[in-house]
Amino acid sequence: MKKRFLSIFLFFILITPCAFAEDNFNIFKLRIFNNDTREIKSLLYSQVKYANRTNFNKFIATYTDDYKNSDGLNLESYSQLVKDLWNTYDNIEYGIKINGIAVKDDEATVNVTETSFAEIPAPANLDGILKSEANSVYFLKKTNGDWKVASDKVLTETTSLLYGDAKNLDIKLTAPQEIQAGKEYTASLEFTPPADVIAIASIASDKVEYPQKQAKEVYRKFPDDNILERIFVSNSDNANEYVVASIGLTKADINDLSIKLSLTGFGYKIVRVNVIPKKGEDVDVKDR
Secondary structure, three states: OOOHHHHHHHHHHHHOOOOOOOOHHHHOOOOOOHHHHHHHHHHHHHHHHHHHOOOHHHHHOOEOOOOEOOOOOEHHHHHHHHHHHHHHOOOOEEEEEEEEEEEEOOEEEEEEEEEEEEEEOOOOOOOEEEEEEEEEEEEEEEEOOEEEEEEEEEEEEEEEEEEEHHHHOOOEEEOOOEEEOOOEEEEEEEOOOOOOOEEEEEEEEEEOOOOOOOOOOOOEEOOOOOEEEEEEEOOOOOOOEEEEEEEEEEEEEEEOOEEEEEEEEEEEEEEEEEEEOOOOOOOOHHHO
């Protein structure tokens, strides 16, 4: 659970499957077995419970030993990611909505919508709010009578962390949900700054990986039409990407001949771009 751990963890850097094909859900005939369905729901709901209690051992025990997700993270890397996040912030509230379950023998796929929320304290009355939502597919295996998560794939993902006046902004960050490797794409950031505020912003992109590298930021004055766009070329490593928008809000206090700038808000927004391998270069997540 919680692939969004990685995008959330990226924020904290900024401020301080057994493999399954992605179309497996479609080839499974929907055969609902009451016991299996109940057990699968119980497993996923227990993940939320353990995450909200930051019970690491019980949370990780819901995964198979050979777990590997579509971003190439194995159980060891994913475990370290969870530890790092919970050691930094233990007040994130997680939620899950199960949209559909398909079972075939000892394998199952589950479509889910996951959410995260947290209030983040900060100095100078610039407290922040973290919000995240992702639509994902889980791939489960039944081994020795127990269902466990063997892999997962995030289909769409949006995360925001906004401080001060930025919490009141309606920020739209758009990018393609999928793009072929090595192809050009456009990302667009749009919001209306408060009156009498100087806004700066940047848009960057980077591969989804752990440890997550900080995206290179080039801040510029936010355009008068309130839209900032950048063109990127998706990586050729068949790795998924994050598009990261960063914004800053300042006010100018003028007293006689002196001008003082004060920070009134700042924040980040992330959207996921899944990279499709070029034709003839399909890779198994186990080989990344």
